[in-house]
Amino acid sequence: MAQKPSIPKGTRDFTPLEMARRNYIFDTIREQFRLFGYKQIETPAMENLSTLMGKYGEEGDKLLFKILNSGDFLKNVSDEELAERNTVRLTNKICEKGLRYDLTVPFARFVVQHRNDLQMPFKRFQIQPVWRADRPQKGRYREFYQCDADIVGSDSLLNEVDLISLIDAVFSRLGIRIAIKINNRKVLSGIAEVLDCGDKIVDITVAIDKIDKIGLEGVNAELSEKGITDEAIERLRPILELSGTNEEKIATLAAFLKDSETGMKGIEEMRTVLRLSDAIGHNAQIDADFSLARGLNYYTGTILEVKALDVEIGSITGGGRYDNLTGVFGMPGLSGVGISFGADRIYDVLNQLNLYPEEISSSVKVLFINFGEKEAEAALGYVKALRGAGISAQLYPDAAKMKKQMSLANDEKIPYVAIIGESELADGTVTLKNMATGEQQSVKGGELADHIR
């Protein structure tokens, strides 16, 4: 019996139009990656579960897609273990492999495994899908692409500057106006240190972030609720009321952090990154934003996020510096900094702002109408010549009704239709119809490519 076909929830098919748009994004990013000297790697879709487990927290372990061992997957499971129905323990026995959850852990694994062949500092980029067994919802998928760039083996702040410049170049090319929000984990640690409430740093950043919405009193009430002392709340006030230019905000914060060595190190790093970025110039707005925290707890220095200025949407790129990415695989102390472009959200932004260039349409440039054997055979020669000249072309494969053939050209927005009937065959010409203007013109066969160009 015939099945009604479907795909797993949270996954997507991409049609030719969607592919053309996605390729436009990936190609734009990839071109900048290359101009900036990042080198591409790819890693397998499947990693050993021992590589993946424990790297994304307990919740992350649950969200890994696990692959059932081939053959007799129960061979190492006793009857007792089976009867226990402990799914977590059973999973470890019947699954050895899982699907890539992000590109960061596989990259760390790659660096350690290939350490003897890699020249440090290593600038790598990687564009591949990842899989997460998240609950699917609008804009969140179980299969999606990540586009990552990282520099490892150097703690120079020039790397942060390079990534900011890269972000600026990519979004300038795409025509998306952005703000790059920058913070530094050392600054956040410094604030917590000065307030003597190191474990509350997340609550504090959340509060800073809300000041525009709920005002100073609201924020203070919330902080109080979280168990932060009145004295600490009072001392935090200048941070909550930060305003002015990046330099002014940083100056205020520097005064606040003057007794925290870590905090002042963070201030110095931010100043350097901002100064060098300004020195080479950028189209993006760059904002020092001390409410930016980012969830991943392996970040140790600069953290950044990119917001689109003209569309309401979450961050479209993010990243930061880490000091010990590869430690868990036996290679401690490797410093690096990386960013990840969110291709799916960038796709949504370009759609909403209608920013796709017209020429990325996936259609061929010229469709030859098929009037029957003799005419088709003549058309084949022209089709080949056009393709050889770098102009995409195709012959309608059947001598179908003219209307049907023309509707392919219309539906697929093919710009030129070429007609070779009896009279064209006799005098070696092609009648070329410009589908945008409706204009028809007789062109000598040998001049077809030049004419279309």
Next chain:
Amino acid sequence: MAQKPSIPKGTRDFTPLEMARRNYIFDTIREQFRLFGYKQIETPAMENLSTLMGKYGEEGDKLLFKILNSGDFLKNVSDEELAERNTVRLTNKICEKGLRYDLTVPFARFVVQHRNDLQMPFKRFQIQPVWRADRPQKGRYREFYQCDADIVGSDSLLNEVDLISLIDAVFSRLGIRIAIKINNRKVLSGIAEVLDCGDKIVDITVAIDKIDKIGLEGVNAELSEKGITDEAIERLRPILELSGTNEEKIATLAAFLKDSETGMKGIEEMRTVLRLSDAIGHNAQIDADFSLARGLNYYTGTILEVKALDVEIGSITGGGRYDNLTGVFGMPGLSGVGISFGADRIYDVLNQLNLYPEEISSSVKVLFINFGEKEAEAALGYVKALRGAGISAQLYPDAAKMKKQMSLANDEKIPYVAIIGESELADGTVTLKNMATGEQQSVKGGELADHIR
């Protein structure tokens, strides 16, 4: 404790050099796909097992990678079922999804699912990895890319001609000399019909294929062993002894098949495909080869395979016509024809023949040496200008020893090293070293891009 990292057997990491070479292959194929008017689609890595199971034979079902259901995967399994330890039955209960095994079944599923949005004839291409739980061995992987092109919704032989022309264009660009071997399933059916041994057609094609190696007597002995009658063997002799040009071979076969309607239809199809291919011209050798059978039993017309002429290796591309690809998904009678480029084997051929162009190296064009803060800051401006002009460039991020910085340039075969020291800083120049010739030259800052181009 630190883990010694590894990847699942049969999978691969790709280093920047390998990626550059693979991209060269994929880009070359993709460019021709586009010039020929094929449109790209992508499908999810995971398909429902109901889509995949039963499509690749019993052996194929075993080779599918299955994904363990998330959460309590045992919730629909009774204690009794568990105790039975029937792994096949259990798999169906604990796994709903599997990894893509090829691009053909997902394409069939895609066509049916999107039938209302697709214009027929539909020329699609798809370049994505597939996964098979095969025993890994030299040249056979558990994750590998397929590059498929298909035309569905038209039974015109012009589509076969289009694909042959596409194959010719791709391998011409890659510089690989090839033979395209063509046969037709209707011809094979005709031979079996004439000999009255329809179930022995595979044995017969295998025998035809061996004639060069074991001679007529050896082949006849083998046929006899397979239970083919002496009379049939005698009648088969002219087919076994086929020689001469394509036209001569076909003429001999046509005489043999004259009473088989199916066989003669196959002969006519082959003649048309060969005649039209010759009419538009090709670099490839095209051989009518009646020993070509191809395993997949959904083929119904033309079948073809591509062999590299200068390397001993299996077929590097193959395909054929099918009449009922989508029937199993409830859309009967859709005719199509498709081919699949074997990227991994093409990679091996290019490696063995050393055919990669030099310019595909993955390195940047210019490395700026870092002499310290002031010099680095000046270099950043030049780096940005070069990138803006489409020339890849990077600054070494640390003011490391000159020797270390130069070794990056050497190891990665970076063609130019740019030096900005105190004197260059003073007079606004850059000293540019051509790493191939060792030549050094002082270039005005503003003329750097032009100079490198």
